[in-house]
Amino acid sequence: MSFCLELHLQQTQDYEILLSKAGFKDAKKMIETHSSNIVYVKPGAKILGSRIIGLPPIPIGIDESGNTITLPYTKPCHGTAVVKLPVEKEEIDKVKAIAIK
Amino acid sequence: MKKALILLGCPESPSQTPLALYTTYALKKAGYEVTIASTPSASKLLEVSDPEQFYVNNRTDIESCLDNLEENIYDLLVGFVHKDAAVSYFVTFYHLLNTKSLAIVFEKDADLLEKFVNDVQENTDANIISARAYHNPTPLRVKIDQAIKELEE
Numbered sequence: 478m479s480f481c482l483e484l485h486l487q488q489t490q491d492y493e494i495l496l497s498k499a500g501f502k503d504a505k506k507m508i509e510t511h512s513s514n515i516v517y518v519k520p521g522a523k524i525l526g527s528r529i530i531g532l533p534p535i536p537i538g539i540d541e542s543g544n545t546i547t548l549p550y551t552k553p554c555h556g557t558a559v560v561k562l563p564v565e566k567e568e569i570d571k572v573k574a575i576a577i578k
Numbered sequence: 579m580k581k582a583l584i585l586l587g588c589p590e591s592p593s594q595t596p597l598a599l600y601t602t603y604a605l606k607k608a609g610y611e612v613t614i615a616s617t618p619s620a621s622k623l624l625e626v627s628d629p630e631q632f633y634v635n636n637r638t639d640i641e642s643c644l645d646n647l648e649e650n651i652y653d654l655l656v657g658f659v660h661k662d663a664a665v666s667y668f669v670t671f672y673h674l675l676n677t678k679s680l681a682i683v684f685e686k687d688a689d690l691l692e693k694f695v696n697d698v699q700e701n702t703d704a705n706i707i708s709a710r711a712y713h714n715p716t717p718l719r720v721k722i723d724q725a726i727k728e729l730e731e
Contacts, residue, residue, distance in 0.1 A: 500662040520670035521647070528644050530663075530670045532701050551666050553617050553640065554588035 482525035492562035512538025516576035586616035587664030679704035
């Protein structure tokens with residue numbers, strides 16, 4: 478079964494919120510400083526079953542040794558959060574496949 | 579019939595709901611079939627404001643709308659931008675739809691207003707109308723009339 482970001486955040490506590498209720502640019506800076514390996518995707522790219530909201534290019538932090546990714550998560554009334562969560566290697570490969578740089 | 583998508587942000591700004599209804603009215607008059615994508619709470623405000631769906635006939639949830647967006651399904655995107663998250667949503671919808679777009683940017687704080695306008699300008703080729711507005715929708719209503727008139731030309 479494919480990963481669903483929304484369900485994962487609603488139904489587990491297996492994630493870390495690095496920043497919350499922020500502006501997108503602060504979230505971008507946080508991902509870029511927190512992650513050693515970063516790829517960038519287009520606005521609306523589907524990652525973990527959800528479209529990623531933001532200004533291009535959108536950074537996604539990848540930690541292949543720890544199998545985690547760090548991404549921005551935006552909601553209309555709550556601004557942008559930065560979420561780090563564990564994923565299968567397959568999901569990391571999918572993110573790398575749609576990266577624009 | 580041409581199709582327009584109106585994208586609403588968080589409904590905490592009192593100008594948003596009346597301006598969304600007004601923009602729907604103006605676009606329908608200009609020959610567009612209008613769909614409004616919004617959060618459930620913004621949708622509820624529209625539902626209560628227009629109980630017989632005189633103006634708003636098509637409402638959709640912002641998340642499911644986003645999930646199904648693709649190029650060429652709308653002829654026009656109109657976004658209400660009054661928060662940082664609304665800038666992000668508008669830019670994302672813009673890049674997925676790749677269609678003619680209008681950003682209606684409003685904020686009571688002049689510095690934030692300028693920031694939101696710059697962010698939209700730097701990341702899209704959308705037409706932008708903006709005003710310092712919170713309670714009073716009139717400055718934007720006048721600009722919306724002008725922008726829709728220009729769409730028809």
